[in-house]
Amino acid sequence: MRYGAAWLVVLTAALAAGGCTDSLVKMEVKVSPPQAAGHEVDIQAMIARAKAKVFPTLVYVKPIQEDYSAGKKRRVVLGGSGIIISADGYVVTNNHVAEKAVEIHCVLFDDTMVEATVIGTDKDTDLALLKLKVDPQRQFAFATLADSDKVEEGQFCMALGAPWGLKRSISLGVVSCAQRFLEGESEYSLWLQTDAAINPGNSGGPLVDTNGEVIGINTLGTFNGSTGFSIPSNTVRYVIAQLQAHKEVRRSWTGVRLQPLRDFDRDSFFEGERGVLVASVDPGSPAEQAGLEVGDLILTVGGEAVDGLYNENLPKIRAILGRLPTSQPTAFQLQRGGRPVAVNLTPREKGVVEGQDLDLKRWNLTVKAINEYNDPEMYYYDKEGVYVQGVQYPGNAQECGFHGNDIILKVDGKEVKSLKDVKELYDAILKDSGRKKRVPVEVLRNGMPQLLVLDYARDYDQTPQQKAETTKE
Amino acid sequence: MSRTAILLVVVILTALTTGTWAQAPASGSAAAAATSVAAVPSGAAATAARAEHRNHKLEMAKKAQTTAAEYLVRVATRWQKDQGEYPTIGSSGDETGNTDESGANSMESSVDGKRSTEKPALLLDPAAGLVLAPDGAVEPRFIEFIKGFTADGKEFPLKLFGFYLNTGGTLYQTDKWPGTPAPLPWVEGKVEPFSEAFETSLTRGRLGWEVSVEGASSGGELIQASDRPMPEELLTSFNRGNLIFDESARPLGFILEDYPNSVTGGRFPWRGTDLATAPVVKMADFEKAKPERIDRLGKYVYEIKIVYRQPEEGEENLQFEGDDRTSLTQYYYGYAVSPTQILVPVKLGKVFIQRIKQITVQVGEREVRFAFRGAYLNFGGFLIEFHDNQDRGFGLPQVLPLEGPALPEVNRAMLTYVAERKFGRRRDTVWYNRLAGYSKGYNDRLWPRPLNDMARGTLALTFDEKPLGLCLPERQPEREKKDGEGRYGANETVRLYRLSELAAALKNPQEHFDPTLKPASEQEEKRTVWLGVEYQAMSPELAAMLDDLAGGGQAQKLSRNGELGLRVTWVHKHSPAEKAGLASGDVLLEIREEGKDEPIELRPRGEDGGGYSGYVSRSRSRGGYYQGQGGRAGYLTGLLTRLGAGTKITLVYLHGQEKVSQPFTLEWAPYDNASANKFKDEKTGVTVKDLTYDVRALLRLADDQPGVIVSKTEDGQKAAVADISQGVIITEINGKPLKNVEDYEQAMTAIQQGKTGTAVMKLLWMGKNRMVKIEFP
Known part of the structure; x- marks a missing residue:
């Protein structure tokens, strides 16, 4: 049984420490009115209703993904979940389920298998939109998205999906936290935390409330499945609309990194009730050009007040920054050293958030373009470059001393600035039958350059028969 | 023991120079020469003479062999070494790796840490039961048993009796000699030169132990009358433990020594008559005098305790020799060379010297502080000096004299004394040794080669306790430079240095110290x-x-x-x-x-x-x-x-x-990350270092990038909570950029000293900044 690709996130202490502090987080908290005495809640009935509404819209998503991590391009079969959100067969699932898929098949509720195409993906929020390949006339039952802002801790919820490949499973729990901040995973959105069992294979499936409406898309879980996290439906709504319209989510990038005024994980408490702190300004970024500095307090963005008191407030602010127009400047009101400062910032397009992959088959290694968002440590050393993603074992690159994460500086004495450069050089070298089968490659490893000799005289992919044939030639 | 097979091995070598060949005619023509060569030695007379000569020789050889069979014996010793003890049989060999050539005459084997040695020997005095063997006695405390075996395999017990003072021979005694032969009828008085001799030995052949006899000649003058083993001519094939007979099969002498002629490699036989009268040191007397000797000689030696400091993070642990290999407190024994200085005969490597924390010397009842002065460049020893300025009257009572008699001639016995640490305590040993010869070593220097190995720190003395020399580890400065040696190792060579050689170095130590070996700040x-x-x-x-x-x-x-x-x-x-x-x-x-x-x-x-x-x-x-x-x-x-x-x-x-x-x-080099200035901020729980050139290069930091880099974060303290981990650079505190660790120390001390204080730090890691706020207390 092939296990799905739900992210298993080992929760850090930060998570445990950052409690869902009702009294401190400034947002609306709904307190349910107490039930009138004598009114019984039929849980079973609630579940049955919800299930009846959503179950028919659940799909088991089986993508075949191209994976480059092991030094060669290979296909991996995954199992995940998805939910049909429109009558004509649009399916929402996670990005990590659908990304780099060469083929996707979905098993529907009526036990039919249908192929699906990827309309668009958003890595930052881990969402993807698929379209089932069916006759245009065919109509599907579809799920509705609830308003995730109205979700309360403690309310019942169900996770539907295919944990461990076990299709059409339901697990029951409560919403453990409705505003969960996860370090490193909460760029533009917070999470719903639940104790409904979420396991590998549940990725992309719905988190459903007692009304049968989708409040979240299940994405992350802990190793033993006891705690799970879902993308709130309001985030899903926004992203899916974008993907439907543009096949991607266009975001702006300012180059500013934020930190909250009160950080409980780091015991760092700055004074003030308003604004958000600038932690870092990327060199050469629009924020730097606009004159923002580390330590500034951003009070308003385009007239809108931004309050980053706690970590939980940051995703919303980042989302605001991500929606700023790139065609014109936006006014920022800051406070610096106690004095007000005003700057105008024109962000740029965020662009691609992950570099492309390439399999250099004959050399037995895979490379990836360095991307400032995906590979910040490598980007630090090489702003335009390519690095070794994986080295096949056994293989030519591995034997000649190549390691994963080596940044490729030069191939055959020529500088490499992009994946395209590498591909061109690779093709040209292989085509040149007159040359010796070895290439000098200069790499950057642990900050220091090294010259490696890539000897590819041996062809690892040829069967003995093929080898005999080529040598005859 | 195997039966003796009496084999006649007669090798008649060439070079009879008695002129029985026909002379070539005086004419120089080739033809004439050809004719004359064709003229083979003629005459039945010549043939008959040769045959008679041969027969006579055979007869003499047989006679020698028969005599030898009665007097040649084997001495077998079984002994056990302590761990790391040095006694070995045979000389230490010269630089080229040639060891003493005992050939088939002595054997050594090792089983379970016990060693067995067999040597050829001679029944010297049957009445007294004295057996003479070439030297190489093991100290009595190591011996398990000594046995003798006759040529035909009869066993008899032996005890150490004594050793020769002027030559390398050891005497054993038995009270159970099987048989009562008369003493050997040695040739007495002056010996006329003769051209042939017989050499007999008890050797191990294919059929067991056998007495073999060889004829040998040198073509010239042979054994001269002498009461010292230094004849002018040598017989080239003699080996230790061989009994030598003259042409007429009369017993002449016995080979004891090890000192080969440098040209021909042969050895000198002692005249039998001399052997009987040569001075002997009796073991009983020697043992009896030991405690007093130890008492007297022990006064030159002091016990030194060196405490080494703990290794820092990233440093390797030191590996010591001896009993306790890992303890940071080590004991050494050194000699007082002046009232305030002690020479420690140990080669300490650079790292060890730099980690010395404290040196104390046991003087009488007191433990006195000493300081490290320097380590010598040309030999393995270091000097420590009395350190306490308060005690002006201090002086070590007994000082090693730096001038004394010359080293004895080869084969003369000398007294040895050494103090070592064994099994947690000081152990003093008095024994004897001899020089087996001289050999070339490093840089072509000629070294005295003792017969038995001597531990470093051994003092060589005359028998009336006048110091002659000191054993020190050798140093090979040129080789060490290239190979990076100079490590504290068991593979060091110990050499015997004359005290006069050391005098210069001890009088002017500064000039002779190795400049690279000195204690230094961390x-x-x-x-x-x-x-x-x-x-x-x-x-x-x-x-x-x-x-x-x-x-x-x-x-x-x-x-x-x-x-x-x-x-x-x-x-x-x-x-x-x-x-x-x-x-x-x-x-x-x-x-x-x-x-x-x-x-x-x-x-x-x-x-x-x-x-x-x-x-x-x-x-x-x-x-x-x-x-x-x-x-x-x-x-x-x-x-x-x-x-x-x-x-x-x-x-x-x-x-x-x-x-x-x-x-x-x-x-x-400029300071690097390992040697950078650092500061440990206890209250914050973090250690920071200057941004040195190597870190700047690695992280591609601008030359003017301010900051200090975190090298260590203590668990659970403020820095750890604030997520300031190893490798993070702290660039500013409260708005002020930090140039170095002094700036950091100043800033943090000011903040921490107040009743309350706040530090707002700006952090940098891989191009990204962050701010943290730390409150004190």
Whole structure:
């Protein structure tokens, strides 16, 4: 049984420490009115209703993904979940389920298998939109998205999906936290935390409330499945609309990194009730050009007040920054050293958030373009470059001393600035039958350059028969 | 024991010079010569004479053999060494590795740590039951048993009786001699020169022990009358333990010594008559005198306790010799060479010296503080000096005299004394030894070669206790420089130094000290010498590739197909390498030290030299920054540091297609991460270091980038909570940029000293900033 690709996130202490502090987080908290005495809640009935509404819209998503991590391009079969959100067969699932898929098949509720195409993906929020390949006339039952802002801790919820490949499973729990901040995973959105069992294979499936409406898309879980996290439906709504319209989510990038005024994980408490702190300004970024500095307090963005008191407030602010127009400047009101400062910032397009992959088959290694968002440590050393993603074992690159994460500086004495450069050089070298089968490659490893000799005289992919044939030639 | 097979082995060598050949005719013509050669020795007379001579010889040989069979015996000793004890049978060998040539005459074997030795011996005095064997006695305390065996295998017990004073012979005694032969009828008085002799020995052959006899001649004058074993001519094939007979099969002498003639390699026989009368030191007397000797000689020696400091983070543990290999408190024994100085006969490596924390000497009842003064360059010893300024009246009571008699002649016995630490306590040993000869060693120096190994620290004396020499580990400064030795190792060679040789070094120690061996501050200890390059090791593939790229270069030729050479991958700013124009891609080949003939080829061991490994972790989660291990631990740095700052060298390297020779005067490297100034901020729980050139290079920081780098974070303290981990750079505190650790210390002390204080730190990691606010208390 092939296990799905739900992210298993080992929760850090930060998570445990950052409690869902009702009294401190400034947002609306709904307190349910107490039930009138004598009114019984039929849980079973609630579940049955919800299930009846959503179950028919659940799909088991089986993508075949191209994976480059092991030094060669290979296909991996995954199992995940998805939910049909429109009558004509649009399916929402996670990005990590659908990304780099060469083929996707979905098993529907009526036990039919249908192929699906990827309309668009958003890595930052881990969402993807698929379209089932069916006759245009065919109509599907579809799920509705609830308003995730109205979700309360403690309310019942169900996770539907295919944990461990076990299709059409339901697990029951409560919403453990409705505003969960996860370090490193909460760029533009917070999470719903639940104790409904979420396991590998549940990725992309719905988190459903007692009304049968989708409040979240299940994405992350802990190793033993006891705690799970879902993308709130309001985030899903926004992203899916974008993907439907543009096949991607266009975001702006300012180059500013934020930190909250009160950080409980780091015991760092700055004074003030308003604004958000600038932690870092990327060199050469629009924020730097606009004159923002580390330590500034951003009070308003385009007239809108931004309050980053706690970590939980940051995703919303980042989302605001991500929606700023790139065609014109936006006014920022800051406070610096106690004095007000005003700057105008024109962000740029965020662009691609992950570099492309390439399999250099004959050399037995895979490379990836360095991307400032995906590979910040490598980007630090090489702003335009390519690095070794994986080295096949056994293989030519591995034997000649190549390691994963080596940044490729030069191939055959020529500088490499992009994946395209590498591909061109690779093709040209292989085509040149007159040359010796070895290439000098200069790499950057642990900050220091090294010259490696890539000897590819041996062809690892040829069967003995093929080898005999080529040598005859 | 096997039966004796009496084999007649008669080897009649050539070179009879009695002129029985026919003379060639005086005419010089070839034809005439041809004719004369064709004229073979003629005459039945000549043939008959030769035959008679041969028969006579055979008869004499047989007679010698028969006599020998009655008097030659074997002595077998079984003894056990303590762990690390040094007694071995036989000499220590010379530089070329030739050991004493005892041939088939003595055997040694080792079972379960016990050793058995068999030696050839002679029944010298049957009445007294005395058996004489070549020297090599084991100290009585090691002996398990001694047995004797006659030529036909009868066993009899033996005890150590004594040893000869002037030659290398040991006497054993038995009270159960099987049989009662008369003493050997030695030839007495002056001996006329003769041309042939017989040599008999008890050897191990294929059928067991057998008495063999060989005839030998030298073609010239032979044994002269002498009461000392120094005849003018030698017989070349004699071995130790052989009984020598003259032409008429009369017993002449016995070979005891080990001292070969340097030209012919033969040995000298002692006249039998002399053996009976030569002076002997009786073991019983020797043992009886031991306690008093130890008492007297022990006064030269002092027990020294050295406490070494704990290793710092990233430093290796020290490995010591002796009983307790890992304890940081070690004991040594040294000799007082002046009222305030003690010479410790131990070769300590650089790291050990630099980690000395405290030295105390047991003087009577007191433990007195001493200080390390220096270690000698040309031999393995170091000097410590009385340290306490308050005690003006202090003086070590008994001082080793630095002048004394010359070393005894070869084979004369001398007294030895040594104090060692065994099983947790001091153990003094008095024994004897002899010089077996002299041999050439390092730098062609002629060394006395003792018969038995002597431990370092052994004092050699005359029998009336006048000091002659001291055993010290040898030092080979040139070789150590090249190979990076000078380590505390068990493979050191111990040599016997005459006290007069040491006098100069002891009187003017400063001039004779090794300048590179001195205690230093922790920081200085870690300083290195640099050229300023990072490199990767050459390999055959790389050399071939470099030549391809150059379209036929010299890389393969000069690096000997990738066997040697360091390819430069980085040149540090403001370094000597940069100033001299070295660049990435240059291949460093060899270093020639000024004044030395042999160049040092650059051959790093292992894959990569230089640079850091794993400095920056690839972890994507927070933290995960990994500090380089111990700093600049590369091969080239080690070599340059051993050569020393100030040394003039010529660096030979390949620059493009050209071989370049560049002179350098080696300089100290600037402080690096391992030796950087640091400050431990206890209240915050973090240790910070200056941003040194290597960190700046690695992280591509601008020269004017302010900050200090975190080298250690204590668990659970404020810094750890604030997520300030190893590798993070603290650039500002409360808005003020930090230039160095002094700035950090100043800022934090001011904040922490107040009743309450706040530090707002600006952090930098991989190009990203962050602010933290830390409150005190």
